[in-house]
Amino acid sequence: MNPVETLEQACSDAWPPLKQHRLGEWRLRWAGGFTGRANSALAVGDPGMPIAEALRAVCDFAHSQGIPPAVQAVNGSRAEAEILAEGWRENVEHAAGYEVSVLVGVAMNGPFLAKNGRNGPFIASVRDTPTPTWWELSAGTTEPTPAQRHVLGTGANGYGVVEVDGVTAGAVRVAIVGPVAHISRLAVRPEFRRRGLAAELMFAASSWAKERGAGQEVLQVSVSNTPALALYRELGFTEHHRYRYWVPPMATCKDRKS
Template sequence: MDSSETLELRCADAWPAVTVDKIGDWRLRAAGGFTGRANSALAVGDPGMPIGSALAAVCDFAHAHAIPPVVHVVAGSANERAIEAAGWVPNTGHAAGHLVSVLTGPLGEGAEEVPVLPEPTDGWWELTVGRPDPTDAERHVLTTGEIGYAVAEVMGVTAGAVRAAVADDVLHIARLAVRPDYRRRGLASALMAACGPWAAERGATRTVLQVAVDNAGALAFYERLGFTEHHRYRYWVPGPRACEDRSL
């Protein structure tokens, strides 16, 4: 089994930020504020300097790119303990949930009624980001890499969509969405299944996805599909006076 840090790196490869820098093994990421994952420092491995200095570099990078300083770190890891000791606190205000379960499971076996397209459609964009015209940052994050765009059409309406990305031998699933009027028809399961053969052709052997721990409905759905928790990660932000903007 992959270590939690190895799997975090695979997920990061599948969700590329617009700007990426490094301090040691840590990745500093910015993407105009589009998603926590693409606008946080991925604190896996050794930053190559004391934790306090690494966190100061995280703050400097965030200020330079006009995003809040945030660290994304494996829950319970030595890095997380050191970040807490440095005065940072869990980002409980993160709208999508600051504690996230990373799930792994099998590849789907296919769904003939759901194609996986090489380019996103307007309907795919509307379900994925809420409109057919994405920002430059959204377009970069969601279309960079080995990507497939699964769509479920019902009577000419894009009723469901999901993003599939292959990084090394992992299928990374994200942005699964079904319109409210079309739920409970098996479309979510069909979307997941459709991505399996597409990913297998590109070398994937298993699936990974990320779900906030308080999203009980999604966790139950993925459990029915055979997914189990591999590990968790948490977002951290500076405590009071822990991250001054040194450019001012």
């Protein structure tokens, strides 16, 4: 695999679905509808069969799990070109954003820290287990579903929080996959924004990852999320590649049970 495909596989390992089926090097994933990444086929590498046959397998798997068929493919890749040639289209309806920027870097950025420092009394910590308030900020509920618990709770993870006046003001998740630290679910309550808490959470996540041997950090951010992209650029992250979600025309991907 090339470096882009290898990084995509690591990101997938950091975001494990409830159910996964291998199709050659492709991954067919299901997690009860929780996030596009965990409920789509990751089309990197060789599926071990002609693309049309592989896409039919994607449809069959999705229908068997009760989710709409979707494929995640790297922008400009051979797989994407073949998917387009089969009549699939960009999933512009995807609520979280159908095109995603994959960023790499290290949040313990010397120039940023020299300019901004740590955030005074508001120092984030990273814990081994998520708290109810972490779940509230990261998943919108203090009682996560089995799919949310599995996707966000499986693996070597750290759960960052920052407290302000006794309130959990922000949260982040960091997952270690070999030498890669996958950072996600960064959130700050609206009333606590513009105080540097997001940067403080990123610093804590980066420190935690570095202590565990991670030499590279990666984020996956919708290209429409301009505030987040601006923060990560200031922290020294740069774009590695992009991917998009693709969906089939109905006529080419019917539910075979119907």
